[in-house]
Amino acid sequence: MLLSPSRLRGLGSRVPPCSSFRPFTAAAAAAASPTSKPQVYLSRSRNPYLNLSVEHHLLQTTPPDSTVLFLYTNRPCVVIGRNQNPWLEVNLPLLSSLTARTKPGDHEPAPTTIDLVRRRSGGGTVFHDPGNVNYSVICPPESFDRDKHAEMVVRALRGLGVPGARVNARHDIVVDVDVDVDVSESDGNHGANTFKISGSAYKLTRLRSLHHGTCLLSSPNLGSIGPLLRSPAEPFIKARGVESVRSPVRNVGVGNGEFEDAVVAEFAKMYGDPDVFCEVGDEAGAVDGVEKGMKELLSRDWIYGQTPLFSFSTYPTEDDPRERPSLPSDFHLSFEARHGQLSKFTFVNASSAGHVDIPSSSSSSPLDGSRIYDVEDWTDALRSYGGTVNSQAETAGRWLNGLFGTGHAKTQLR
């Protein structure tokens, strides 16, 4: 009973839809039964919040001894890791300018919108768009290996005519490419140029292990990724949490359909013909577990509030002695934010004192206790600081808006 996608497509029929997401309904015979071992799900939705929630739901509900492959493609979005800091990793003002204001009643985001998503697995920040296919393998912890399924994708790519593909020491998939200029040896790159085409991240629970990765096939946006992932606030922020590791990237140059078929075929070679093989669409959002997951992923508390402690200051401090770029006027501004909640917020004239006094817990700073991601416009927020610095509220506020992407009516994420 071979269910290879190419077979099915050859027969003129499409991959069957997961009928009312059958595996997750009460009548869930196939996927939940202990006899289902390999399972393959293909997503037709481009909604990153939905796709990640489906993936998480698969992680939580598929039988403990099953091995599941899930392939999905997202509309343009920036995806940060579980413990990362969006103010540090992402160019929020650029993102915000691309996110057109939607009116209530709009069902699709405007074409230039780039979503911001925080996933549940670790690792760094990546950019997704329809030219990038994501693969996700869920398996029992005993068979978990960081490279095993990356190697599987490499075999699929080699079969598609990408001979230079391999897994590197960071468990990412890279391609070695020959160039016509003088080559130099570095990092064991065999004297050729090496580009990253896929990054990996993992989530390990007691019962299941998840490995997912991207794969840059034909993204039209490669040139724009760089600016999007460089935050203007970076010189001022000292953060805990995971930092991203930058690599030069490149498209593989195969089609999404071909790639999906090849990966499914390699998966079937490893684990046998899948017992479950179906398509997931936007209607999966109605399934209980998926809906709950989406709500969490969409909430600002999750996206912004799950940020570990970080400090921001316009002047060098003991903790962060880096030189700072110049400011538009003479003010000192600093704060700490723990889970997005502001504390020790200081806004004073630069010329007032040689060193800056951080407010002690006894003195009250108007913004302490507010959530940084609730501040819609810093010019308004800073006006609550009286005294001589008040005259700088407009300038400083506009500057902060420029760093954090605030200062115009925010879109409502759905």
Added chain:
Amino acid sequence: MISTVLRRGALSQGLLRNGLYQTIRLYASYPPHTVIKMPALSPTMTAGGIGAWQKKPGDTIAPGEVLVEIETDKAQMDFEFQEEGVVAKLLKETGEKDVPVGSPIAVLVEEGTDVSSFEGFTAADAGGDAPKPAAKEEKTEFSSSQPAPAPTPAPEPEPASQSTGGLLEPSLDRHPNATPAAIRLARENGIKVDDVQGTGKGGKITEEDVKKAVASPATAASAPGATYEDVPISGMRKVIASRLQESVQNSPHFFVTSSISVSKLLKLRAALNAASEGSYKLSVNDFLIKAIAVASRKVPQVNASWRGDVIRQHKTVDVSVAVATPTGLITPIVTGVEARGLESISAQVKALAALARDNKLKPEQYQGGSISISNMGMNPAVDHFSAIINPPQSTILAIGSTKKVAVPAENDDGSTGVEWDDQIKITGSFDHRVVDGAVGAEYLKELKKVLENPLQLLL
């Protein structure tokens, strides 16, 4: 006072059994508490990042509940706590990176303790962070893993096709003077492009040159004639190296060897296996493990460990069994051998060995142990050997291979002849700080007694 002592006794038994080496502390003016340390969530983890805390001070935690999320090498994991109690204080912030395994991360107290008294408690109060692992990229583990110190040969590394020649290359020389095609061809054929004689402009190495080098590997210009090769040291090897060295340098070892007749043991084993109907298959090693525990009842000093200021006398016999894996030696533990039957020991050893070979052992499965066994009996060349003690234990038994030995025997007619006896040589290595010479010898005597008359295992 008494109630504190009693509580300490009860709680630490459970903690020791889990191998988590957390002890109740009586420290300054703080109520009795336990310091929770950063766990090694895999045998190769050396440090991790603290993620979201799932419990805050004042919350109760039950076994199996997630205390905190941990991130290591792009993997998000849940730290499921195995004890119960109340969280008194969190010592690390969410987002703190590279917290070494073993560093204090939180404080646990018993139900009913006043949590607010821990408000000012810091990591320094808990004893400070564990030392940082040597290199961030190496996945080595120092204090937590206990690979067997027995001198077993490590698997041979794959011979690489390149040699370094030993000299520092000036930076100019590092750019190979070759065409991209030549470099690719050399790479595909596994030869170092630098070793190829270049015939192009300015000595540039062309594809033709590489093709010739591939075709005639005997010529001096091409294949590297390596007289040695530097193999990078793996994480596991580093751990084995440091622990063995520590053991030999710190424990005054002495060795006692005994030749033990196992003829009766082998007969008993055959008989039990014949009656098993496939439900178990006992090995000699299983009997040895059981015998080690039985003999420890008579000479408990060998089941103790040197702790610096005290000698810890273990009440249970947890035997660390040396297992050779493709990556090195590791010692999973069979716990509570004194209470287990041979069938249970056999099943445990098989299960742990399989996990060890797949590198899937959980920390509590290889951390701890009160005495060790290292069996090289499957290698007929080994008559006997002396093993290195697994710190902080004080004893390890090294098992040689079975030999047929001629022993004097009475013939039926009264004359003396010989008969053949199956014998093994067992060498005990003991830490003289804990076990004196005569005590070690006494232990071997008890071990010999029970192995030569295996029905005594029943006593």
